[in-house]
Amino acid sequence: MYDFNYHRPSSLDEAVTLLGQGEDVKVLAGGHTLLPTMKQRLAAPSDVVDLSRIAALKGIEATEGAVRIGAATSHADVAASGEVRNRIPALAALAARIGDPHVRNRGTLGGSIANNDPNADYPAACLALGATIVTTKREIAADDFFVDMFETALDEDEIVTRVDFPVPRRAGYAKFPNPASRYALVGVFVAEGGDGIRAAVTGAGPCVFRVPEMEAALGHDFSPAALEGIKVDAGGLNADIHASADYRAHLVGVMARRAVEAALEGR
Ligand SMILES: Cc1cc2nc3c(=O)[nH]c(=O)nc-3n(C[C@H](O)[C@H](O)[C@H](O)COP(=O)(O)OP(=O)(O)OC[C@H]3O[C@@H](n4cnc5c(N)ncnc54)[C@H](O)[C@@H]3O)c2cc1C
Known part of the structure; x- marks a missing residue:
């Protein structure tokens, strides 16, 4: 897995703002597909925005x-x-x-x-x-x-x-x-x-x-x-x-x- 910046916003607005920043930003839900692909270096996002704390979702x-x-x-x-x-x-x-x-x-x-x-x-x-x-x-x-x-x-x-x-x-x-x-x-x-x-x-x-x-x-x-x-x-x-x-x-x-x-x- 390559290095990446990890974010855990608590609101949807914050998540959207984070998505607009960084080079290649991906959202993370349960990680069941995203994490294995990152581990295998098939995906190398610069930033990961974890949605797990956003109650509205x-x-x-x-x-x-x-x-x-x-x-x-x-x-x-x-x-x-x-x-x-x-x-x-x-x-x-x-x-x-x-x-x-x-x-x-x-x-x-x-x-x-x-x-x-x-x-x-x-x-x-x-x-x-x-x-x-x-x-x-x-x-x-x-x-x-x-x-x-x-x-x-x-x-x-x-x-x-x-x-x-x-x-x-x-x-x-x-x-x-x-x-x-x-x-x-x-x-x-x-x-x-x-x-x-x-x-x-x-x-x-x-x-x-x-x-x-x-x-x-x-x-x-x-x-x-x-x-x-x-x-x-x-x-x-x-x-x-x-x-x-x-x-x-x-x-x-x-x-x-x-x-x-x-x-x-x-x-
Ligand atoms: C061993 C195994 C068995 C499985 N068996 C089945 C099965 O029988 N049937 C089946 O249908 N699925 C199956 N899956 C898939 C699993 O159910 C997950 O839904 C799928 O892996 C996506 O995982 P996730 O929800 O954790 O999303 P993540 O892995 O976190 O994200 C997947 C992708 O979606 C993007 N993403 C996530 N949430 C959002 C959002 N809200 N808005 C926009 N983009 C978003 C991410 O950026 C990423 O690109 C299996 C997975 C595994 C590992």
């Missing part, structure tokens, strides 16, 4: 028709939240299956979506639920937020403050976890909300994406059977030591059907 609030989750809220807190479990059980179930207890207690919603790992779970929930990502500068629809592998619409000096998840009529998530890390080899989040059905896939491609053919079929008949025969093209999907592109394409269909089952069962 933590917590979960239910509003009319939505659940607002602070960016620095841990996965464990999302999984345990009564508001999330009652109003969007699929989101609580997703958080409960991220990594292991250590990861869930340190990892954060904001860190996960800002990092936009192609195998992360939350991007699928954000996209399928039509979430809004609120930052220190603006509000960004999930449709516009996830740009490419490890790339988002965030500016260098922009901090995610919270994510607003509209409460769906029903939703379900299913993932085929990597047995070592629990990241999604493929995960599918299906939601029926105000603007119809959305099916979002993580893990399979370079970035989370929707499957319009599945959404149309589920719009006619919200059942696993409606997805029979719908194939996702393996072209452009990820292939690595864990799974080929063809296998991932196959898993999208399997996970989508399981996600619909979960939605029908309200889990």
Whole structure:
């Protein structure tokens, strides 16, 4: 690890000011991705701004028709939240299956979506639920937020403050976890909300994406059977030591059907 300046502000304003100073300033949430990359010298920020003391970034609030989750809220807190479990059980179930207890207690919603790992779970929930990502500068629809592998619409000096998840009529998530890390080899989040059905896939491609053919079929008949025969093209999907592109394409269909089952069962 290279030398860096460490800052621990207690307000968002202070954090924003610090982000505007220094050569290459990075914010630190739970450190689950940032610290390993710094240790491996893949990242060498001049300054690190630790968000952990900023109370405004933590917590979960239910509003009319939505659940607002602070960016620095841990996965464990999302999984345990009564508001999330009652109003969007699929989101609580997703958080409960991220990594292991250590990861869930340190990892954060904001860190996960800002990092936009192609195998992360939350991007699928954000996209399928039509979430809004609120930052220190603006509000960004999930449709516009996830740009490419490890790339988002965030500016260098922009901090995610919270994510607003509209409460769906029903939703379900299913993932085929990597047995070592629990990241999604493929995960599918299906939601029926105000603007119809959305099916979002993580893990399979370079970035989370929707499957319009599945959404149309589920719009006619919200059942696993409606997805029979719908194939996702393996072209452009990820292939690595864990799974080929063809296998991932196959898993999208399997996970989508399981996600619909979960939605029908309200889990
Ligand atoms: C062993 C292991 C297993 C894991 N398994 C899973 C899994 O099954 N599913 C899954 O989805 N994820 C998994 N993760 C990822 C984990 O859940 C974290 O969410 C992820 O590593 C990001 O970590 P963090 O929240 O601590 O953010 P950090 O590591 O602190 O930050 C990550 C990046 O986001 C930026 N950032 C952080 N917060 C903000 C913010 N509020 N605004 C703007 N930028 C910000 C940082 O500058 C940095 O670039 C796993 C991680 C590990 C180490």
